[in-house]
Amino acid sequence: MTDAVKKTEYDVVVIGAGPVGENVADRTRAAGLTTAVVESELVGGECSYWACMPSKALLRPVVARADARKVPGLSGAVRGPLDADAVLAFRDEETSHWKDDGQVSWLDGIGAVVHRGKGRLTRAREVTVTGPDGEETLLTARHAVAVCTGSKAVVPSLPGVADVRPWTSREATSAKEVPGRLVVVGGGVVGVEMATAWQGLGAQVTMLVRGKGLLPKMEPFAGELVGEALTEAGARILTGVSAASVSRAGHDGPVTVELDDGTTVEADEILFATGRAPRTDDLGLDTVGLEPGSWLTVDDSCRVEGSDWLYAVGDVNHRALLTHQGKYQARIAGDVIAARARGTLPETDRWGAHAATADHAAVPQVVFTDPEAASVGLTLAEAEEAGHRVRAVDYDLASVAGSGLYAQGYKGQARMVVDLDREVLLGVTFVGPGIGELLHSATIAVAGEVPVERLWHAVPSYPTISEVWLRLLETYRG
Amino acid sequence: MTDAVKKTEYDVVVIGAGPVGENVADRTRAAGLTTAVVESELVGGECSYWACMPSKALLRPVVARADARKVPGLSGAVRGPLDADAVLAFRDEETSHWKDDGQVSWLDGIGAVVHRGKGRLTRAREVTVTGPDGEETLLTARHAVAVCTGSKAVVPSLPGVADVRPWTSREATSAKEVPGRLVVVGGGVVGVEMATAWQGLGAQVTMLVRGKGLLPKMEPFAGELVGEALTEAGARILTGVSAASVSRAGHDGPVTVELDDGTTVEADEILFATGRAPRTDDLGLDTVGLEPGSWLTVDDSCRVEGSDWLYAVGDVNHRALLTHQGKYQARIAGDVIAARARGTLPETDRWGAHAATADHAAVPQVVFTDPEAASVGLTLAEAEEAGHRVRAVDYDLASVAGSGLYAQGYKGQARMVVDLDREVLLGVTFVGPGIGELLHSATIAVAGEVPVERLWHAVPSYPTISEVWLRLLETYRG
Structure with a gap:
């Protein structure tokens, strides 16, 4: 250890300043624990700059136009194209022009x-930060180190892939102009949204979709309805x-994708939306007996x-x-770190304050496409498998009065999965504008875990789309 | 009793074939009880022809345009006026052109x-129907008579009011053309929606609003935000x-409204949205010891x-x-009539299958204005008073990421009222696009009655407006 290495001790060291790291720090700070947050890129993370925020900024105008086109008296006005420059400018605003001053101020x-700088574990409770100028700082954590480094896009190692400079979710959300032709590889959430x-x-x-359809992790009708609307909007979906293999003609020429059926597709850019890998490959996991590049298995307190x-x-x-x-x-991890630091017994029972129970039972997701696809909990297949x-x-969501008022020619579908032993819902899926x-x-x-018999007393306001709740309950009662 | 009077016996006689009467009949029929439904106007009732359906058909394009004007890349396209003819035609479709064939078929x-015909109680368990041609039919109810006649608009007895042929909610929802100038008297839900x-x-x-502001039954910020937007849209609000007094010049000339401050307002039509009265004045209530024209007080089984x-x-x-x-x-009344007909003990405990408990604890309402105003349960004032x-x-709803993505310049507000003794919510209000x-x-x-500590595990999907739930819970925790 030379004089050149600064040493600092904190109660908690958080690696990664995305929304997750920020929230861990928020809770540990609220509990009075000294907290360091290490970040090698932009404070605010993937969500703020290359995921949720820019993708939704790009999608909202597209979805709003699709909805407006189904509204009488308004549809004629929105037949034309969107002002793409205005949309891209909005996206730039919503990402704070990829500057993190606001988020840094918040942490301050x-x-x-x-x-x-780049944070790496160097032994138990110790994180070494390599700063932008190569200077090293050694952070010791009295109570906990929280790895919140997230995930990154996986690009398959196809012949020619490096030469085409493929888009991942990062380029797809931050592109400065609209490509003439875009190939999207993958039919999951990132694929359908982009x-x-x-x-x-x-x-x-x-x-280009390897499987039979889009959104394979949701109920089958989600991918079907989103696929229909994408096709109607002019996209081509090959399942x-x-x-x-892929290749690009010259430096800026078109990309040619050779498919496994021997045909080819030409485009100006290619996006790989083909899955995520953990950002744990260069984190020093080996110094604490863990496998670099692996997902980190945690208990319900994270x-x-x-x-320990x-x-x-x-x-x-x-x-x-x-x-x-x-x-x-x-929020849970920050609180549980604080509880353990105080020597308090954490509440890690199912649905306790320190157990991320919803991860198993009630994960919600909204896919911001036209139509929107939203689900929480288990699909029918998942529930049966479990x-x-x-x-x-x-x-049929189109049979609800509120749907027809929302959009002419409404198409949608709803499903609830009822646990017949406990008479509670295990999952719900809505697809529709x-x-x-x-x-x-x-x-x-x-x-x-609101019992079905109590859900009968939760009256949907008429005429909203939420009346589908009544119809689902009536259908269940038969 | 002459031969001219037809006599028929049913298990249940329902007076009024609006959505309420239809649903009572649906439940009693599902239980196998013979059921008559008496209707003197259109089967389907106020909601289908002169309330919910036409009002929302008129409002949806207005609100959709207001929302679209706040969307980048789209706002320019929707600066102009709505195609009012298209909207009125849509409204006509949604009311089935004021024909009730579909609803009659459903009852069949x-x-x-x-x-x-006109149904009137003539003694206990007996309803006499006077048909369109004056012919009388006497219906006897073995188990129950359900009065589902609804309410009607109250027009104040101002000097000159009959001569101006004022609009009520019926004319306001069924008008065949857009008036040049419209005076709306009353700042409640009907007033602000119309x-x-x-x-x-x-x-x-x-x-023209008698009180201090709009939507007086909701949290104060609801009326404030709706009033601001109405003013921005060009409406004039006098509180x-x-x-x-009111008068109309000639037969088709303008209406002049003299206000109690001595000023006058001129318009082409005047709408009184000044409250409702029960449709019980010509129902034969006196024959069963009740007061004609009064609201009918019921227990939780209705x-x-x-x-009996x-x-x-x-x-x-x-x-x-x-x-x-x-x-x-x-639904509850129909089921409880069936239960009592079977001799089954009804479940009339709080939240039981046969108790309309939500009437006290969880009445939801959405006001379909720009911005939308929605509430359920008690306001702060109501909770304190109770x-x-x-x-x-x-x-502040504008501080949620999803709001800014939904609409630029988003304005909105959310409130939840927490019962500090039971740690459950007594009421929630959202106002915003x-x-x-x-x-x-x-x-x-x-x-x-989901406990606050469990609501922490109901994770709002990012970035939707529903993230306000997280913010409300964080604010509550402090």
Whole structure:
């Protein structure tokens, strides 16, 4: 240890200053624990600059136009194209032009200390930060180190892939202009959202989907309805195909994708929305007996199994790769670190204050496409696989008065999965225009384990789309 | 009794074939009880032809345009006026052009017998129907008579009022053209909705409000935000004033309203949105010892106090003058009539299957204005007046990421009223664009009595407006 290495001791060291790291720090600071936050890129993380915020900024105008086109008296006015420059400028605003001053100020405001640089574990309770100029700082954590480094896009190692400079979710959300033609590889959430956004903004999108359909983790009707609308909007969806190789003509020429069926697709850019990997490969995990590059397995308090000081919160623990779920874990992890620091017994029973129970039972997700697709909890297939005795109750969302008032020619579908033994809901899925905000009713019903007989007393306001709740309950009663 | 009078016996006789009467019949028929439904106007009732359906058909384009104007890349396209003819045509479609064939078929389909004509009680368990041609039919009810006649608009008896042919909610929802200038008297739900609709469709609206502000039954910020937006849209709102007299120049000339402050307002039409009265004045209530023209007081099973056969369901019992709440009561009343007919003990405990408990604890309402205003349960003032130990938790809806993505320049407000003794929510109010579907989350939380500590596990999906739930809970925790 030379004089050149600064040493600092904190109660808690957080690696990664995305929304998850910020929320861990928020809770540990609220409990009076000194807290360092280490970040090698922008404070605010993937969500603020290359995921939720920019993607939704690009999507909202596309979805709002799709909805407005179904409104009488208004539809004629919105037949034309969107002003893509205005949308991109809005996206730039919503990402604070990829500057993190506001987020740094927020961390300053709660009294967390930001260390700019790459944080690596160097032994138990010790994180070494390599700053931008190569200077090293050694941080010791009295109580806990929380790894909140998130995940990164996986680009498959296809022949030619490096040469085409492929887009990942980062480039897809931060692109400065609308590509003429865009190939989207992958039919999951990132794939359908970015296909919707760029097709809506004027690109000609072709989706390459390995499986049978889109949104394979949701109820089957979600991918079907979103796929229909994407096709209607002019996108081309090829299912059951994979890219075999890719190449780009010259430096700025078009990309050619050779498919495994021998055909080719040409485009100006190619986006790989083909999954995520944990950001744990260069984190010094080996110094504490863990496998670099692996997902970190944690208990419900987000503590790494076998450790009494190491926490992994957010995407990196692979429980639920969603910003809001990571923030939920962060609130719990921050509180539980504080409780253990005080010597208080944490409340880690199911649904206790220090147990991320919703990760198992009530993970919500809204896909901001046209139509919106939203779900919480288990799908029918998941519930059956988990051994629950269940019944799926389906209802055509277009048959609800509020839907027809919301949009002419409304298309949508709702499903609730009822646990027949406990008479509570295990999962709910809504797909249709204007249902994004409706999801939280289902999240409260599922997480709150509100009995079906009590849900009968939760009267939906007429004529909203939420009346589908009444129809689902009536259908269940039969 | 002459041969000219037809006599028919049913298990149940329902007077009034609005949504409430239809739902009572639906439940009694499902239980196998023979059921007659008496209707003197259109089957489907006020809601289908002169309230919910036409008003929302007129409002949706206005609100959708207001929202679209706040969306980047789209706002320019929707600067112009709405196509009012298209909106009126849509309204005509949504009311089935004021024809009730579909609703009659539905009643036929469930096996209820429709009697066209005016139904009046003539003694206990007996309803005499006077048909369109004056022919009388005497219906006897073995088990129950359900009065579902609803309510009607009250027009104050001002000097000159008959001569101006004033609009009530019926004319306001069924008008065939947009008036040049419209005076709206009253600042409640009907007043603000119709002011929003007609101002948005091109009328110059002036509101005359007796009290200090709009929407006096909701949290104060609801009326304030709706009033601001109405003013921005070009409407004129005069508060603390009343109409003293009205007159119309000639037969089709303008209406002049003289106010109690001596000033006058001129318009082409005048709408009185000044309250409702029960439709019980010509119902033969005196033949069964009740007061004609009075609201009918019922217990939680919707049975009229002191009677073992007479039920009053929907507006007419004055518990909650809302279609959805009337339908809720109807499901319960229909079931309880069936239970009592079977000799089964009804479940009339709090939140039981046969108790309309939500009428007291969890009445939801969405006001379809720009911004939308939605509430469930008690306001702070109501909770305090009822003697609860409560805390109101407020949050600026504009500070939620999802709000800024939904609309630029978003303005809104949220409040939850927490019962400090039981740590459950007694009421929730949201005001802002795009929150109509969010209300049901609050309705489930309030009706479900989901504890605050469990609501922490109901994670709002990011970045939706529903994230306000997290902010409210954080604010409550402090």
